[in-house]
Amino acid sequence: MQPRLLEIRKGVLDKNDQLARRLRDRFSSAHTLAINLVSSPGSGKTLLLEKTLASLRSTGYRAAALVGDLQTDNDAKRLAASGVPVRQITTAGNCHLEAQMIEDHLEGWTLNDLDFLFIENVGNLVCPSSYDLGEHLRVVILSVTEGEDKPLKYPPIFHSSDLAIITKIDLAEAVEFNRAAALANIRAVRPEMPILEVSAKTGVGMAEWLRFLLVQRAAALMAIEN
Amino acid sequence: MHELSIAHNVVEIASHAANEAGINRIQAVHLKLGALSGVEKDSLLFCYEIAAEGTRLQGSRLEIDEIPVAIYCPHCDDILPLPGVQALCCPRCGTSSADIRQGYELEVISLEYESSDEPELSL
């Protein structure tokens, strides 16, 4: 018996991607800049977000955050202390967030009241890279304590990001962080990637990061109006 | 590991297509997997068996066609496949380029079935 072929040609993540596009349109029309933060576990997503939310709030911007976590609501509690709306997405062992989880957790929030929506993804450099969450910006975080070769070990997540933040730079000297190698490795997998160097602990580089966010939001608004 | 949820999607897409075409016995599912898709071939193969269990795809093969990254090099004015994903630069002249022309694929291409099992296109 001859085997026959039935052509299908369907993207495995089509469903997620379609929903993500709808979400992005919703965010855009509400003038909400959506940011997806990805990194290995413990790179500093939550601390950076705590400081970012507090700064934005004190300068009059309205932000909210969705936090993915495998099991606990520790990060959501930490973020809620900054006084902005925060919701926990418990993934029950799932190693990444999907667009559907974002949509489900937006219920009851008025996007028009938000200038920024931050999404803290599950700490993982592999799985989140395949899932568009409807964000405008994907930001990958690499801390100085985890080695300069992470971009070469996990190219898709670095490649799919729009900005790389090197965090914990207050510890750079202590861990003999090789800055040149880190920059070169990031740019090898994503030429022209903008890179910021930040310490959420001491505040170094935070102003540049906040400026980056405001510029991106302004650019997104311009794009909508044209 | 997200390969299990990816494998479930593959099984769902293939089952749905087979159902629509009236195919019962699927021998293989052909999939294109780009080097930048973020999905690992071996774990996907492993998860596929688990995901297919108890469905009409149980016992079928997953045939994965791995697609390398290819970039456009402005200097060579050519599209070139890369040996890996660790350096997005032209393998011929070394110019770095983020103009990616292939490598993101994660797509079910076709189903392989026995010809005795003729599809009845029921729309």
Ligand SMILES: Nc1nc2c(ncn2[C@@H]2O[C@H](COP(=O)(O)OP(=O)(O)OP(=O)(O)O)[C@@H](O)[C@H]2O)c(=O)[nH]1
């Ligand atoms: N010295 C220093 N420590 C930091 C910095 N940012 C985060 N940390 C510490 O690093 C640890 C992990 O930070 P988190 O913000 O919880 O990291 P995370 O990426 O949210 O972790 P998961 O959500 O578990 O993936 C905490 O003890 C933080 O206080 C920094 O800029 N400098």
Ligand SMILES: [Mg+2]
């Ligand atoms: Mg966290």
Ligand SMILES: [Zn+2]
């Ligand atoms: Zn070239």
